[in-house]
Amino acid sequence: MYIAVTIAILIAIALGLVRAFRGPTLYDRIMAGNMIGTLTVLMVAVLGFMTGRPEFLDIALVYVLISFVSTIAVLRVYIIRGTMDSSSTGSGKE
């Protein structure tokens, strides 16, 4: 059962990576990064149960905090810059 969930999470991470590579706007990449963060947290939690040592949830907790703070940091840096590259002012359509 854990195996099925792990495989689903791995596939979802791969799909998220594709979105992170394709962009097209920077916001899409940040969004994909955030999603991969969530998925990684879940994968670590499920892996802990799968290997029979669920006390490793501490790691997953740290991941939650870190991925949140880094998402906010990216946004703030981007707002400070206030400059948009030409690709990100478009309609967001590929």
Next chain:
Amino acid sequence: MEHLVDIVLLGLLMITGFAIVRMRSLLAAAMLTSIYSLLSASLFVVLDAVDVALTEAAIGAGISTILLLATVALTTDEEKAPRHTPLLPLVVVIATGAALIYGTLDMPHYGDPAAPIHQYVAPTYLHDTPGVIGVPNVVTSVLASYRGYDTLGEVTVIFTAGVGVMVLLGYRLRRCNITGPGIRNLIVLRVIAKLFFPLILLFALYVLLHGDYGPGGGFQAGVVFATGFILYALAFGLGNAQRLIPRKLLRIMVAVGMLIYAAVGIESMLLGGKFLEYRVLADDPVTGQRLGIMLIELGVGIAVASVVLIIYYAFVSRHCQAPEDM
């Protein structure tokens, strides 16, 4: 099953690496670096290195990425195309890679219990730790007790890096209160930051104190602690964060952290042991070991947290000097 996860994660890492090479926007490359680091951290969990996974996530995906982003914000986002053709570097890289792959053919297989690396000191550490040191986490016991000298050297490296960044990026106290116009309006973010800030600090304390029993320890706790303050600075502006924990205090705390570590060593010498020989610290050798480990983890935590915050302040307050970049 673990093999499968291992192989898939390595494949994803490889794809991410190639994507970073091709990415022209530096902000996007920094984002991908963060993803790369997060993926490698989960690979470490699969490979049983839980302490390393915790550290890599906190440092690689967290602090390093934030510093990269701050640098990109201070400089430029676009990467110019290189002037030279990439032919020569490509040849060098492929030749080196081929030589290294040839070298791996002699290496013991992955996961082989008979490999030479598993024969010498590691079994001793695993066997002796419960009786001699008395903490279940062998990584902590090796880090803080058996190889305490290394860790002292490492804290010195961190200290030096903090001093170096301070020298390079300005030392003066500046009143600086920048909050991006967008973030100022984000009431939700401010409320959440207010709600989370104490929880993160509490969690850092848990990571510090629980390092004997599970993944965690001084380094990780220090970084998590600093992350809490970074979240505060992101939501409420750097000026408010500096009012909360001023630079002067941080500069003192770095030294205090290092001194706690060194003082434990000297104390054990005064009590008749060798430098950093914790078992003389208490009547019972095992209690002495645990006390020594706890104290030096505390020192490491204080030093790392203040160095990370000093570096963060130094990078972000550069924005005040260059108003055209804001």
Next chain:
Amino acid sequence: MSELLGHFNYWIVIILMMTGFYIVIARPNLIKKIIGLFIFQTSVFILFISMAKIEGGTAPIIEEGISVYSNPLPHVLILTAIVVSLATTALGLALVVRIREAYGTINEDDIHVQDEED
């Protein structure tokens, strides 16, 4: 097949290492170079941790009823290395910021041109 599985980790690690190496030597942008160094460092971490893994072992936290643990020594070394990598990254980035202020660019080619003009 066992040859492939037995060395798969090492080979991917070397490919990653070479990716980082390529960025460092082929890209003139200094921030990109630091990202390349970061990739290189992380691949070295993965190499060490792969060597520490024992088939069927578990994380080196002693517990009743478990007898096979992975090797804790590489974990300790890499934990140290990760913290040192933070130090090198921070110093490198601080240097990049200063170079940008002195030269107005972070492109290595442009910096060489400016140096030759002086």
Next chain:
Amino acid sequence: MMDTVLDVLSWIFLLGGAIFLLVGAIGALRFPDFYTRLHAVSVCDTMGAGLVLVGLMLQGGLSLVTVKLLLMFYFMMFTGPTAVHALAEAAMQSKLKPVVDEREP
């Protein structure tokens, strides 16, 4: 008996969560513009993650593990939507236009 019921329940939750995660990821890949993709991602962040965590809690039973999972649940339910909200706000301020179907009157 009780164990079997709990196991089956947790499997249902885990599988449901996995399906939501997959659906969210596919949506993040396939939807036409940034704002619609955000919808898909928030499915991952809340529903998928929540179900998986509840499933794991049922496996953990009454122990410290469940407390940590609860803490994670609490964190994730706050951080996910906050991050997505900040992202949408930043995108709006940078004048990133949603794709609108212009055939409508």
